Amino acid sequence: MSELILLRQKLKGIIQISKMAEAMQVVAVAELKKIQARQRNAHKFLQQYQQLAGQLKLNEMQRPKPDGLTTALFLFVSERGFCAGFNDSLIASAENFLKASKQEVKLVICGRKGGEGLRSDQAKKIGANDFDLLEEEAMLNYDLYLKGRVGSIYFLFNEFKSMMVQTSLMQQVLPFDWRGKEKPVNGGLIVEPDLESVSSQVGVNFYRAFLYDAYMQTRLGEVAARLLTMRGATESCKEMIKNLQIKINKARQAMITVELSEILSSFKVLAKEG
Numbered sequence: 001m002s003e004l005i006l007l008r009q010k011l012k013g014i015i016q017i018s019k020m021a022e023a024m025q026v027v028a029v030a031e032l033k034k035i036q037a038r039q040r041n042a043h044k045f046l047q048q049y050q051q052l053a054g055q056l057k058l059n060e061m062q063r064p065k066p067d068g069l070t071t072a073l074f075l076f077v078s079e080r081g082f083c084a085g086f087n088d089s090l091i092a093s094a095e096n097f098l099k100a101s102k103q104e105v106k107l108v109i110c111g112r113k114g115g116e117g118l119r120s121d122q123a124k125k126i127g128a129n130d131f132d133l134l135e136e137e138a139m140l141n142y143d144l145y146l147k148g149r150v151g152s153i154y155f156l157f158n159e160f161k162s163m164m165v166q167t168s169l170m171q172q173v174l175p176f177d178w179r180g181k182e183k184p185v186n187g188g189l190i191v192e193p194d195l196e197s198v199s200s201q202v203g204v205n206f207y208r209a210f211l212y213d214a215y216m217q218t219r220l221g222e223v224a225a226r227l228l229t230m231r232g233a234t235e236s237c238k239e240m241i242k243n244l245q246i247k248i249n250k251a252r253q254a255m256i257t258v259e260l261s262e263i264l265s266s267f268k269v270l271a272k273e274g
Contacts, residue, residue: 004251011244018237021230024082028227035223039160039216046213049206053176056199069151072106072141073097074211076157076218077114079128083225086158087114089168094118094156097170103151106141110134110215111222128222131215138211142204145174157214158221163228166221173210176203 075094077087095118098105107123109115115125126134144150152174159169192198 002255004248004255007244007248007251011241011248014237014240014244018234018241021233021237025227025230025234028223028230032220032223032227035216035220039213039220042209042213042216046206046209049202049209052202053206056202068103069149070104070106071101072108072144072150072153074138074153074155074157074214075107075109075111075115075118075123076128076155076214077109077111077117078218078222078225079111079113080222080226081113082229083222084229086166086222086225087111087117090114090156090158091117093168093170097154097156106150108134108137108141111218128215128219131212134215135208135211138207142174142207150174155210155214158218160217160221160224163224166224171210171214173207176206 073094075090077090091114094107098107098120107120109118109120109123109125111128112125115123124137126137141150141153145153152172154170155173156168156170159167161167
């Protein structure tokens with residue numbers, strides 16, 4: 001098979017890849033706008049409950065837990081691929097946490113593709129598209145914490161700062177530890193029907209709000225990483241297409257030169273015979 005045919009086949013394949021990358025980029029842009037709006041609302045909701053938690057001094061109302069209780073770790077990673085090294089720091093932080101923990105760790109992974117990078121046979125894996133199941137598992141651990149069977153709950157998730165800047169964040173959610181973040185309200189705060197029931201309701205809603213914010217920040221980070229990856233792939237494809245077209249033109253010119261040389265040689269032979 002001639003070099004020209006091989007180059008054309010390669011060019012055709014790269015053009016197809018470029019079209020796929022561009023299509024995925026369009027989908028990622030639309031998805032990014034939708035998730036970004038939801039994440040902003042989720043974060044505002046969390047901030048309101050964080051303020052209430054500080055005002056009610058929830059961290060001071062918690063009962064001390066005995067040592068040796070199970071620790072629950074919720075790891076939020078990507079649901080799908082094509083997002084470069086998005087999961088790397090999250091998985092590395094999870095592995096370090098598991099190695100350093102002196103207690104038994106119950107691991108829950110939200111995100112199927114990213115979870116493949118963590119070697120843990122005992123982890124419970126939940127698809128990122130099934131938030132109801134994730135919330136059910138989170139509330140189960142919340143109840144176990146209240147019953148004294150789980151000592152602490154951590155969320156390890158992607159903290160979205162910008163399209164270019166994203167970091168992994170390990171946050172202890174239970175026991176609540178927000179000292180110094182909010183100034184408690186003095187005697188002017190009126191609580192009805194009583195402080196204990198209101199604090200209990202604020203606590204569970206704060207926990208739910210934190211879960212949803214961690215979930216949405218990670219989803220937003222995944223889509224942003226995929227968008228940047230597809231942009232990079234599209235630019236790389238354009239460069240490769242340009243280089244291949246130059247090679248194809250050179251190969252065609254070489255073939256034309258050879259054919260002209262053969263024609264001239266044939267004319268010379270015919271001229272001698274004539």
